[in-house]
Amino acid sequence: MKLIGPFSQIITLNGLSLKGAIKDEELEILENAGILVENGKIKAIDRFENLRKSHPSIELEEIQQPMVLVPGWIDSHTHICFGGKRSKDFAMRLNGKTYLEIAESGGGIWSTVTNTRKESKENLLDSTLEKANHLLKMGTTTMEIKSGYALSMKDEIKMLEVIQQVKENCKADIVPTFLGAHMKPKDFDGSNADYLKILVDEVFPVLKAKNLAKRIDIFTEQSAFSVEESRVYLAEAKKQGFEITVHADQFTPGGSHLAVEFDALSADHLEFSGDEEIAMLAKSNVVATALPGASIGLGMRYTPARKLLDAGACLSIASDWNPGSAPMGDLLTQASILATFEKLSMAEVLAALTFRAAKALNFSDRGILQSGYQADFIGFPTSDFRDIIYYQGQMKPNSVWKKGELV
Ligand code: NIG
Ligand code: FE
Secondary structure (H helix, E strand, O other): OEEEEEEEEEEOOOOOOOOOOOOHHHOOEEEEEEEEEEOOEEEEEEEHHHHHHHOOOOEEEEOOOOOEEEEOEEEOOOOOOOOOOOHHHHHHHHOOOOHHHHHHOOOOHHHHHHHHHHOOHHHHHHHHHHHHHHHHHOOEEEEEEEOOOOOOHHHHHHHHHHHHHHHHHOOOEEEEEEEEEOOOOOOOOOOHHHHHHHHHHHHHHHHHHOOOOOEEEEEEOOOOEOHHHHHHHHHHHHHOOOEEEEEEOOOOOOHHHHHHHOOOOEEEEOOOOOHHHHHHHHHOOOEEEEOHHHHHHHOOOOOOHHHHHHHOOEEEEOOOOOOOOOOOOOHHHHHHHHHHHHOOOHHHHHHHHOHHHHHHOOOOOOOOOOOOOEOOEEEEOOOOOHHHHHOOOOOOOOEEEEOOEEO
16 A cells, blocks of 8 residues: 655545536545555545655655656547558648548548558557557546458458557556447448448357457448448447447437437547437437547537537546547647637546546546546646646656656
């Protein structure tokens, strides 16, 4: 057991509702506080002096500067396993071409598929691990990583094996997701439905046999898979016991309906969700995940985060780090920018990056600083928690703890 502190403030995120709007006044803010850690878990949080007095002889990890402690970020949506880059696509977009036009003209997801297939396993592992470690240094102590940039049975499995190795070599917790249904590969001879059927018949058994992923994702969109095609795939995934998440309503509403129909853990994107979709998501248990990095990267509207919260939805925010729509990969910057446009309270942003995002990954042991929870937390060099979002990602964490250990 050890004591860490004193911290200027600990923002516990304790006692907040899982769904709906949150006011900053609802935040529990402990001043001059300390945290007791044992076996990677939080043992107690209290005023530093109290903990010191009740545990006079335990190891002390002393904090010698002003510091605010918050739970580690949870990034429930990333595509950080990929080869190449897409600056050419970006330049085309700046010249007026749309995401879909670029995809149709040979850029887009398919160009990343070509580059990812070409990468050796070693190179893919190096570059993915580097990104995962970078995210961890920036405070992301749990992250999801999707496949979906290989789109052949052999290469999708290769991606998931790389993600498995990242999991073994990165101190952050890594959650793999199978996104073979990102688009129908251009070298596949058959219909969308034929392709999805092959994923079900030939890839699902391998995911299970090799324990490579227990979550599946699909890009439900005109340029990828229609609602009807997606429904058949999701029904099969559900039947086989996979957890479900959906790339939904990015350009047209549709995917969110399937997410609710199949009780998905999350519906992600939602830039084009209308009032009907917002009301439906708010009533459901599906986490509504905003991906402001994609809005910034594509120069398009943000997810209607304010409306979702006011309607009562569980809003999380994730980075979507990928080479096409969201190359920035800076979750805190993206969340801070979303907050200014959508008028989110700081409490809502912090919740969206922590315990609400935990629900999207089906974790109930993290995202809050409370006794019994995983000891994942981030220290920022300030004595006022509001600075974290105010500086729009410019203030970096100076200490990150994973399971109680500094990384
Ligand atoms: O979440 N929308 C689909 N998938 C990714 C982008 C993929 C790409 O453009 O490479 C996303 O934005
Ligand atoms: Fe994505």
